[in-house]
Amino acid sequence: MSENTTAASLAAAVRGGDRSAVEVVEECLAAIDAGDRALHAFLTVTAEAARAAAAEIDQRVAAGDDPGPLAGVPVALKDNMCTRGVATTCGSRILEGWCPPYDATVVERLAAAGAIVVGKTNLDEFAMGSSTENSAFGPSRNPRDTSRVPGGSSGGSAAAVAAGFVPLALGSDTGGSIRQPAALCGVVGMKPTYGRVSRSGLVAFASSLDQIGPLTATVADAALLFEVIAGHDPLDSTSIPEPVPEVGAHLDDGVEGLRVGLVTELLGEGIAPDVAVRTRAAADALEEAGAKVEEVAVPAAVYGLSAYYLIAPAEASSNLARFDGVRYGLRVDAPTTQEMMVATRTKGFGPEVKRRIMLGTYALSAGYYDAYYGKAQRVRTLIADDFAAAYERVDVLLAPTSPTTAFPLGDKTADPMAMYMNDVCTIPSSLSGDPAVSVPFGTGDDGLPVGVQVMAPALAEIDLFRAAAALEASAPR
Amino acid sequence: MSAMSDRISRSEVAHVARLARLELTEDELDTFTDQLAAVLDHAADVEALDVAGVAPMTHPYPLRNVLRPDIPTATVDPDEVLAAAPAVEDRRFRVPPILGEAP
Structure with missing residues (x-):
């Protein structure tokens, strides 16, 4: 992405009256139109609403x-974020055609910021999922190599940014669903x-893990x-009542004296050698920039995947109970309500969702609750x-984001456990609730992007972004 | 069709599917039994850990009793909500009979 297509520079140009928002949006729509047939990053393009919103921005600037x-x-928004009057499918047949009656808070905040x-x-x-291959509407493809997956589950958002369609996208991360596709697409x-x-x-x-991010x-x-x-x-009772840290103001602080820990447990077995080499090179680069690097153990991290x-x-099996054909989305008619619910869920959910609902139902069921969920x-x-x-x-920890670079479509679809292994490096900080970021750091032996992950303690996003900025500045080009 | 382990049986998977309001074909039952067994086999590492005395973690951030003032505020438009429903009658969600024959 060239300097004048970053969000920062586009916003500056529009605010200063040097470029019109309509022109910016038309370029974006043209890029999607020309390039997305090959990638399938988008499920819905809201061209008319975007044009109207852009015209309004231009009028405001003129005034x-x-x-x-x-x-x-x-x-671009991952299609599990509610947009009032605009189809929100979650990549599922069970919500096909459903238009939410309200906007997600992030959607309101984007609009209030002029996006x-x-x-x-x-x-x-x-x-x-970890590849977008579980979408009911077909997979997305990796812009760096269209025979490969873009990662997942926010694969469409990662692909849209990597292809240069949009400078910004939102994803959601439950066990790595923002970071892993970012790594695989090189964003x-x-x-x-x-x-x-x-x-x-x-x-x-999974409500105790879900988090939206850029x-x-x-x-x-x-x-x-x-x-x-x-x-x-106030609409989210798990929302933290703390001021937002001004991370942007600290991007140029550098990492002089920052203490960086390479996570021992995430550099060994199961991590591709070329990815491990890149991660160690990233640590060297931070050291070069003045950080103090050491290896640090996080012993229980090895149990993250299983937990x-x-x-x-378990949380999904409870959350997805609401999709029963009564209030929204698909309904398959049947003589009784219970039969209608079974028929609707059986037709509406795909295999991976069914697998997880059953796994969760089992882990929560009497006799197994203590052994599995409680443990x-x-x-x-x-x-x-x-x-x-x-x-x-x-102050911060360093690890690979994904154990491998982008893999071919179809490679892991028959073996759910092999697919789950993609999340081994991202899951630990999901479980702890701490912030983490994946930054592109060169390529693997196959020439595909490698992402290096920085993790930080809860609320320490300033240090997280300082380290990320330093990594970006020293990344191989 | 041989299960990968005796960790979960075919009939347990069928029972769980019933609880979750899902209907599985015979083939799906075989496949899911193997796949669920593989995940539970992997979870044996967690199952084997001695965590007596460790408190369960339900949530990453210690917030408790998050309340707002008890003042009515605007919420989503009921008509807009009902417009998205599969079937509506008298401004209510309409469903098939819940107890067999309708009266």
Whole structure:
């Protein structure tokens, strides 16, 4: 992405009257029109609404108004965020054609900042997956190599940014669904501290883990978007009542004296050698820039995958009980309500969603609750405690984002456990609720992007972005 | 069709599907039994851990009793909500009979 297509520069040009928002949006729509047939990043393009919103921005600028920090900047939304009157499918047949009666809080905040929503992006059904291949509407493809997956579940948002269709997109991250596709597509993807960004209007997958965050081409744009969407929201009872940190003001602080820990457990078994090499090179680059780097143990991190694949399905099985054909979405007619519900859910949900609903139902069922769900919740405490101990010694942690680069479509669809392994590096900080970001750092042996993950303690997004900016500045080109 | 482990049986999977209001074909039942067993096999590491005395973590951030003042405020438009429903009658969600034959 060239300098004058970043969100920061576009907003500056529109606010200053040097470019019209209409022109910016038309360029964006033309790029989607020309390029998205090959990628399928978008499920819906809201061209007319985008044009109208852009014209309004231009009128406000002409009238001497300041439309906000994202004036005229096109943004794509993962299709699990509610948009009033605009189809929100979650990549599922069960919500096909459903138009929400309200906007998600993040959508309202984007509009208040002057951003222009240009469409809704593809995802694994209900955000369950690591490749977008679980979308009921067909997979997205990786712009760096269209025979490969873009990662998931926010694969459409990552692909839309990587292809240069939009400078900004929002994703949601439950176990890595922002960071992993960002890594595989070679863009920046950030999961804020749990509770930093309102979940109001985000269709729930696993409520104690879900968090919305930015996917962008640059770290500075991620900081800009984070500042717009973060902050307390009375509509989300898990929203953190703390002021939003001014991360953008600290991007040039450098990392002199910053204590960085390489996570021992996330550099060994299961991590592709070329990805491990890149991660160590990233640590060297931070050291070169003045950081103090050491290896740090987070022993319980190795249990993250197992704990996550009990906790997240358990919460999902409860959350997805609401899709029963009564109030919204698909209904398959049947003589009784119970038969209607069974028929609707059986036809409406895809295989991965059914798998997770059943896994979660089992983990919560009498006789297994203590052995699985209860155990997993206690392991979650162990992981959070180990992170807290690590953060006594260092300010931020460093690890790979994904154990491999982008894999071919179809490679892992027959083996759910192999697919779940993609999340091994991102899950630990999801369980602890801490913020993390994936930054592109060169390529693997196959020439595809490698993402390096920075993690920080809860609410420490300033240090997170400082390290991310330093990594971006020293990344191989 | 051989299950990968004896961790979960075919009949348990069928029972769980009934609880979750899902209907599975015979083939799906075989596939899901194997796949769920593989995930539960992986979870054996967690199952084997001694976590006696460790408190369960339900939520990452310690917020308690989040309340707002008890003042009525505007909410979503009921007509807009009903417009998205599969079937409506008298401004209510209409469903098929819940107890077999309608009266």
